[in-house]
Amino acid sequence: MPTSDTLKVGLVQMAPVWLDRAKTLDKVAAYVSDAAAQKCDLVTFGEALVPGYPFWVELTDGAVFNSPAQKQMYATYLDQGVVVERGDLDALCNVCKQHSIAMYLGVMERAPDRGGHSLYCTLVYVDKLGEIKSVHRKLQPTYEERLVWAQGDGHGLVAHALGAFKVGGLNCYENWVPLARSALYAQGEDLHVSVWPGGLHNTKDLTRFIALESRSYVVAVSGLMRPQDIPVGRQFRDEMIAQRGEFFANGGTALAAPNGDWVIEPQVGGEGLFTAVIDHAKVREERQNFDLAGHYARPDVTQLIVNRARQSTVLFND
Numbered sequence: 471m472p473t474s475d476t477l478k479v480g481l482v483q484m485a486p487v488w489l490d491r492a493k494t495l496d497k498v499a500a501y502v503s504d505a506a507a508q509k510c511d512l513v514t515f516g517e518a519l520v521p522g523y524p525f526w527v528e529l530t531d532g533a534v535f536n537s538p539a540q541k542q543m544y545a546t547y548l549d550q551g552v553v554v555e556r557g558d559l560d561a562l563c564n565v566c567k568q569h570s571i572a573m574y575l576g577v578m579e580r581a582p583d584r585g586g587h588s589l590y591c592t593l594v595y596v597d598k599l600g601e602i603k604s605v606h607r608k609l610q611p612t613y614e615e616r617l618v619w620a621q622g623d624g625h626g627l628v629a630h631a632l633g634a635f636k637v638g639g640l641n642c643y644e645n646w647v648p649l650a651r652s653a654l655y656a657q658g659e660d661l662h663v664s665v666w667p668g669g670l671h672n673t674k675d676l677t678r679f680i681a682l683e684s685r686s687y688v689v690a691v692s693g694l695m696r697p698q699d700i701p702v703g704r705q706f707r708d709e710m711i712a713q714r715g716e717f718f719a720n721g722g723t724a725l726a727a728p729n730g731d732w733v734i735e736p737q738v739g740g741e742g743l744f745t746a747v748i749d750h751a752k753v754r755e756e757r758q759n760f761d762l763a764g765h766y767a768r769p770d771v772t773q774l775i776v777n778r779a780r781q782s783t784v785l786f787n788d
Contacts, residue, residue, distance in 0.1 A: 475634050477632065479510060481724075482691065484516075488522040490550065491550045502566060506569030511632065512573070514575075516694075519577065524614075526705075529713045547589065551579060579591075579592035579607065584620065590607040591622070593665055595637075606625070608644060609624070609650060610647075623781040628778075638662060640654070649774055651680065656774065660685075660753045661686060662681075662684060663689045666690060668692040669721075673724050684762060690736075694721045697710075723736065725744075
């Protein structure tokens with residue numbers, strides 16, 4: 471039976487309706503409702519899920535400068551980006567409010583405060599009241615992502631109270647960055663959400679490592695992408711399929727306990743909602759001998775400074 475120490479989490483491994491914001495948001499909303507029906511307190515989704523990860527870049531000579539085809543694809547990607555200020559997530563927030571469920575969702579954010587023509591890999595947290603509480607833009611896009619994503623900032627490095635837990639999250643390779651993790655640990659994070667475009671190679675080792683390092687529960691939630699998930703008629707579809715086999719991303723969604731054991735072993739190859747009840751007492755037990763932000767910290771020797779200001783290119787004094 472649930473207690474004040476327990477929380478039920480849902481991990482959704484799904485494919486987007488690739489590069490279609492509206493249809494992907496509808497699919498996300500259906501999974502949120504499913505998670506709520508299973509009494510989840512939190513539901514999580516993969517990186518850049520809405521409207522999808524830019525798989526075409528590495529498969530279609532995405533670094534060719536001034537390519538008309540690459541420009542056209544980028545314009546489509548930008549057009550399908552999520553504008554939070556426009557209300558693109560309002561319907562989804564209402565679903566969270568209706569069912570009293572919190573959510574982490576990876577989106578491609580088209581940010582008006584940075585001119586509106588660049589995309590940010592953004593992790594959005596919505597609380598049980600349906601309110602957006604943090605919008606974290608990925609600090610550093612990885613490798614070919616830098617051809618289509620802009621650099622984020624520290625504004626969204628926030629841990630949120632959720633039941634007995636403090637939950638925070640990072641995008642993909644940010645989870646490899648010790649100082650980014652430490653910024654969340656210092657806020658009392660004991661439920662860490664790592665979001666990925668998909669791939670067992672990303673989640674099979676790091677998930678358990680972060681759990682052991684932080685003595686926290688760690689969610690690794692991944693997307694899925696198969697050739698059939700690219701809509702017919704989408705630019706570069708044939709070229710992409712010709713270069714990949716069964717998967718562009720095979721999943722790997724998992725959940726590790728504070729002692730590094732699997733609660734949900736990595737899930738590969740299919741879509742689905744995976745749930746588990748986690749117990750905060752397990753966190754407290756593992757913190758007995760190691761607590762990075764507490765009794766094992768030496769701020770007199772090493773200390774982290776975090777700039778959480780939203781970055782801008784201009785300051786207007788009207």
